[in-house]
Amino acid sequence: MEKGLPEFKDDFVTSIVKKADRTTLTDDFENQLMNTIRQTHEYKKEVSSKLKTSMHYFLAGILLIGIYALSMIIDKSIFNRTIDIISILILFFSIGTGIIVLANYKRLFQSFQF
Amino acid sequence: MDDTYIDSVLSGNIEAFSYFIKKYKNMAYSISLSIVKDEQYAEEVTQDAFMKAFNGLKSFNRTAQFRSWFYRIVVNESFLRLRSLKKRKTFVYIEEQSDAILEEQFEEISKDHTDKIHKVLSLLDPKESLALELFYLQELSINDVTIITGWTTANTKVILHRARKSVRQIWKTSL
Numbered sequence: 001m002e003k004g005l006p007e008f009k010d011d012f013v014t015s016i017v018k019k020a021d022r023t024t025l026t027d028d029f030e031n032q033l034m035n036t037i038r039q040t041h042e043y044k045k046e047v048s049s050k051l052k053t054s055m056h057y058f059l060a061g062i063l064l065i066g067i068y069a070l071s072m073i074i075d076k077s078i079f080n081r082t083i084d085i086i087s088i089l090i091l092f093f094s095i096g097t098g099i100i101v102l103a104n105y106k107r108l109f110q111s112f113q114f
Numbered sequence: 115m116d117d118t119y120i121d122s123v124l125s126g127n128i129e130a131f132s133y134f135i136k137k138y139k140n141m142a143y144s145i146s147l148s149i150v151k152d153e154q155y156a157e158e159v160t161q162d163a164f165m166k167a168f169n170g171l172k173s174f175n176r177t178a179q180f181r182s183w184f185y186r187i188v189v190n191e192s193f194l195r196l197r198s199l200k201k202r203k204t205f206v207y208i209e210e211q212s213d214a215i216l217e218e219q220f221e222e223i224s225k226d227h228t229d230k231i232h233k234v235l236s237l238l239d240p241k242e243s244l245a246l247e248l249f250y251l252q253e254l255s256i257n258d259v260t261i262i263t264g265w266t267t268a269n270t271k272v273i274l275h276r277a278r279k280s281v282r283q284i285w286k287t288s289l
Contacts, residue, residue, distance in 0.1 A: 008278075010278050012281075012282070013246065013281050013282075014250045016231055016234065016281055016285070017235070017251045018250070018251060019231050020231045020232060020251075024143070025160065029157065029161075030135050030139065033135055033161055034129075034132055036165065037165070037168055040165070040169070
């Protein structure tokens with residue numbers, strides 16, 4: 001029992017610890033816990049699906065903004081007009097925001113994924 | 115056997131987790147009780163530990179035993195609860211009690227040995243009773259105890275030695 005440690009062989013302490021008749025947990029505990037687990041699982045699934053929908057909308061929005069800014073830049077460069085700073089700023093802003101928000105989505109997915 | 119159920123839970127069959135609850139609930143409760151020394155808190159801690167294990171199952175490293183990993187969670191949760199209880203000052207930690215109170219408690223000890231045993235174990239330092247619980251009751255090796263508690267081998271041996279000494283001392287004083 002003492003796994004090869006004779007210096008820790010102690011019949012008195014062993015008997016004390018083993019005689020300590022501790023209350024055991026009932027089946028009710030198990031049922032309650034399983035219910036909580038089921039609820040948590042359902043909640044996570046629901047949150048995950050809502051997150052997915054939200055991410056899709058965000059991606060569509062940011063992609064549209066990006067395409068718009070890019071088309072403005074291309075359009076102006078084709079016709080040799082001065083590219084206005086706003087289009088470039090919009091493009092960079094959409095790329096930056098996209099990266100940051102997607103990283104947050106990833107973090108959220110990980111915490112709500114099973 | 116545990117691995118099969120872990121795979122089952124991870125593949126989406128959450129009902130398979132009841133296998134772990136059935137198998138480990140009493141041992142987890144017993145470990146927690148040896149630290150927090152209160153049945154209600156021990157039950158809450160056991161529940162929290164199972165929830166943590168369920169939520170963190172995908173991060174479980176298969177090179178270790180599920181039992182050791184789960185008991186580690188129970189031990190950590192129990193010490194966390196103990197700390198928060200001490201902060202809230204709703205829990206009177208035995209070391210803070212005066213000798214006079216201890217003497218009163220000893221007088222209360224029933225002649226019935228089971229009561230006395232419970233009293234002796236409740237008067238032990240949480241670390242010491244945890245060491246006794248794991249080593250003498252759960253019959254784990256020193257190595258397993260170190261994995262579960264995070265103590266070093268030398269520290270575990272010292273705590274075990276101290277625990278045995280304390281049990282004898284408290285037992286004698288309570289006579």
